Amino acid sequence: MTTTVIEVRPEAQAGGGSPLPPTGGGPFGRFGRSGRGDSGPPRPPRMPKRMPRSMMPLAPLTPAQVLARSCLAVVAALLLAFAANLMVLSHLQHAVSQQQLGDAYREQLAAGTAPVSEGAFDDTLLPDGAPVGILSIPSIGVSEVIVEGTSSADTKAGPGHRRDSVLPGQTGLSTVMGRAAAYGGPFSRIQELAPGETFTVLTGQGEQKFKVIGVRYAGDPAPPPLKAGESRLVLETARGTAYIPTGTARVDAQLVGTGEPAGARQTSYAALPPQDLEMATDLSTVWALIFALQFFVVAEIAAVWAYRRIGAQKMWVVFVPVMFLAGLLVADQVTRLLPNLL
Template structure:
């Protein structure tokens, strides 16, 4: 029963509960980013206005793709936990709209599936990205799958954006899909980047899980085991009625904790 409950909570965490979490996070991120835009303090580099490195999960842009019904706040960072809130900007690339190459990664199925339909974008389709430097207009130049030729390198003074997500059946990714788009509005100067591809954490790369918090999963499993041992003792000594009242909520809490840590280990684009 405990294993079944754990598996059920894991599925719900990625799908139903994940949708609510994504929606709530997007509402908060949208409010925060619009306030930053109004106060002219929205980030334009890897640091904030005080040159302090941006933490994962802070809003850096808003992407609007009306042709596929997508309007999402883009956050800084691309690890598995960060992309639960929305599409993530890869730290080793410039922000959208700036001169150079920018990469944004989003989930295809879970947590709102913000990039679940980007394969429907066709060459010539335009969309916008709002950053602290203003509104930027992009035009799709093509889709790429594994083995497809890459587009020409970005020339000096040009700006290109690559959208990346998983392909395949929902929650069963078989590869990646990339959407290449070129900036058709005026490019903005690039902000300072401390992170390079060589120093980019493995958890921030495509289809990667985050193993840095495995210790938290160990603690969560230990808590679940302790709860179940206590439940068995209570069932035998106190009786089933009181045991159900006390330990069903505790078991659900423990399962939610375990499921949350397990999700961090799963691919960040799933």
Template sequence: MSTVVSGRRIAEPGPVKGRRFRLPTRAPRTPRPARQPRPKVPLTREQERLVLMSSVLTMVAIVCLWSLAQMLLLGRLSEDRSQGLLYPEFRHELAAQTAPTGPTTVDADGKTVAVAPGEPVAVVSAPEIGLSQVVVEGTAPSDLLAGPGHRRDTVLPGQEGTSLVYGRATTYGGPFGKIEDLRAGDHIYVVIGQGRVDFTVLGVRYDGDPLPPAPAAGKARLVLTTAEQLRWGMSPGRAVYVDAEAPKAYPAPSGRPAAVPEPELAMQTDSGAMPLLVLCLAGLVAVTLGVIAARQRWSAALVWVVATPIVIALSWGTTDVVMRLLPNLI
């Protein structure tokens, strides 16, 4: 090939044969020396004290905050779950006509046994305050974690005589937190194994107020009991009673106990839970010591990621035990 420039023919350079062009190569990298592990520096006494204090304070904060949240917020979920299980159980018993009507019932083997604490015995509802709850047998603090409880030395709601039903005012859903808003003439409906009973509210009274007259023969008296509410959410040591009466009542089988243990009375605690509380606290102390030891070997973030679920589980169990040591109506 050639090109004519100003009358001259200039040959264009052609490809060079027999020669190869190589790209310049980089010089090989020298390998970096292996990173030597940092020597472990022992903690000073001041640092050990800081680790100890921060671990203890963090544990105390987790337990206290979780317990408070469980009493006022998460306890509602627990109570709702219990009610969700109790309602279909009691409805099945009503359909099968095996719901308790007295202090004893017949089990699946045909044997007569006492109604166990925690078993559903009635459904109570008050449309004016949005109340609808399954009532369980027993009024001890542990029984009332699942919902309102029937005091065992009284007849069932709707039977001839006076029936006492306890419920919490604030903690674990506070199912009876609004019964103070009931007024004379409001209606309370109760369903038991013998049928449905319509009660009319007589009034609301407090500790120290005069008692209403005893119900006449053939009538049913229902007394809903809880703790008085304060504006800031907790409860003092005063009980609230809502008296209601029905003109007709079902017969009450005999065999009720003449009295119940002290933990089943209004505003009482269950001191028998103290050994279990000591065991739960020992578990929390053991976890705290484990956290302190682990933080000296691993990072604080890793330790708390592993330890927090364990602490929460222990806090949940501890709170349930603490509720048995608090008045049963709060």
């Protein structure tokens, strides 16, 4: 006789429901390594103790906070424009100015009308920024047109000749000042010149050759006084880290040969404008800075109005060039307030 054994699970007897599903395969059956069954409902995920920052509701800004945010945005835009103008665009402006000055001065040399004094060929006072010579120092890669005047606006175009001194190559002492970092940084390497090195300056009186005497800084003794018929040229620039000047550096050079006769000079040291001295700033055009700032603020207000009226996309298309131009105008005027040898 055959005996049949029927297995009744306790769960089915107690609940009266359908039998449990078969256990999963694997060495532990329906029990995992932890010994707990997986037939119960899954546990809900544990809530974080702190809500993520992206899900936290932000309180609306107060009018004072909105005003402060707008002011900080304007200041950030101006600082960005200033840095871009001083460190990048200023070199492009310098290259363009040098090209224009070189073309104009070579035409004057060819026509025999290049200035040899503070007066122009037509007996008028030579204006600031007019070309008066070409400085060539091959050992450090310098080939620059020298302009008349040493204010911050003049040295943007190229090395400036100080008005109270004779032109390079003429009997007496001549001073040429150039920038060390911004606007091409034409004099950034003049401190590398060693005694005995030579360079030339081309003026309306011909090409003059100079020999370097030495480099000196504040407190160093000056070369001996000039003798009759001698000519000396002083190249001057800022000393220190780029864009952070800490003093001045001077390179003294003696003319090889006899100096040319000096032209009439109407400006003396006492009459020299304060902005033409070394490491001086130019405050004569602060009014232009005020107008540039007004233009920038008006453009900013118009951009905000356009953003609310016509949307962000059209506003960016129209006002980005305007804001860029306004920022450059402000930055250009601010650079005049910086030292002229920066």
